[in-house]
């Protein structure tokens with residue numbers, strides 16, 4: 001399974017957040033019922049990567065505990081909604097792993113990419129019986145590069161699975177997709193590629209499996225085949241997509257000039273849904289818009305169906321279109337003025353470039369290149385700053401060292417343990433906190449590269 005999106009209060013509805021948790025419970029219950037050997041979650045267990053609330057955490061724990069008490073291991077990777085991908089941080093998935101609720105696979109980066117076996121806290125692969133599972137979290141624009149580094153580290157053992165949160169180009173126009181050919185390079189080393197990210201199910205060549213989301217995160221997903229894959233292997237691979245529909249949605253368009261509210265009522269009567277999410281797009285002339293109160297539309301909907309959420313959007317035909325000459329210059333002035341209110345510095349040029357990249361063609365590659373060029377320049381600035389800090393830090397350190405030596409000379413019988421304590425304190429000079437997760441799970445005892 002993939003793309004669970006726990007904690008998504010869609011339309012601000014608590015009920016919807018419950019729908020997502022309910023779908024997750026249904027998926028795990030299915031696995032328990034089928035007595036599967038393990039569960040794979042290919043990313044986006046959570047909807048928000050940082051703002052966790054107790055309810056969402058409780059939902060995740062409760063459902064995962066079901067799998068744990070049935071002795072079914074849950075192997076997961078982080079999605080774009082689960083962790084930051086430009087630097088390593090302690091994610092909620094790490095938290096769940098620390099509480100033995102799942103196994104969070106990801107490579108680490110020391111001297112190059114590090115692909116180590118799961119040791120109970122961290123690691124990139126795990127063996128379960130005759131199955132080996134490798135995991136890779138979401139890396140955004142870095143995905144292709146990291147995959148290239150990752151592939152040579154993979155060693156086939158039994159039935160080998162590669163699970164990652166990455167999209168395959170050509171299914172949905174979203175960010176974070178790579179060409180299928182990149183993943184087909186895993187052939188020979190890997191038997192099954194389990195993906196998440198694209199909220200629609202697809203299977204490529206009996207090799208790449210993407211189940212899609214288990215609840216509707218966007219109305220564009222509604223009606224698409226989505227769910228979980230139930231997979232069996234006994235020398236031969238068999239799979240079945242167990243479809244998850246989730247909450248009912250009613251998505252309707254009505255032309256009020258031609259069909260009137262009666263037409264809307266008639267269309268609504270075709271649905272037999274329980275507490276659906278209702279989306280109604282109304283198109284009409286300006287004079288019709290003026291004569292029909294939105295409240296009236298709502299009443300019509302409520303009289304026919306009992307909606308959980310109702311969204312109404314109007315498309316009013318307009319005869320009036322403003323004529324703007326020298327649009328570019330006006331835009332530049334507006335953006336510059338807007339930016340003056342914030343402390344972003346002089347970035348009007350970048351904002352305009354970004355806008356043009358997005359508006360001329362939705363070419364994800366050029367957006368990608370653009371973002372990377374910005375990040376690189378920021379990175380350089382930061383590196384430069386760090387160098388200076390380091391130089392300053394070294395001076396301080398040397399002074400400290402001198403003082404320490406003088407003290408030792410004054411008191412030559414200093415206990416070794418005190419000395420150790422002192423050096424530990426010096427190590428804390430960089431403003432480390434009392435509990436530093438980076439240290440908490442680094443075997444070598446030094447802070448990981450962020």
Ligand SMILES: [Mn+2]
Pocket residue numbers: 003044079081197198199
């Ligand atoms: Mn997702």
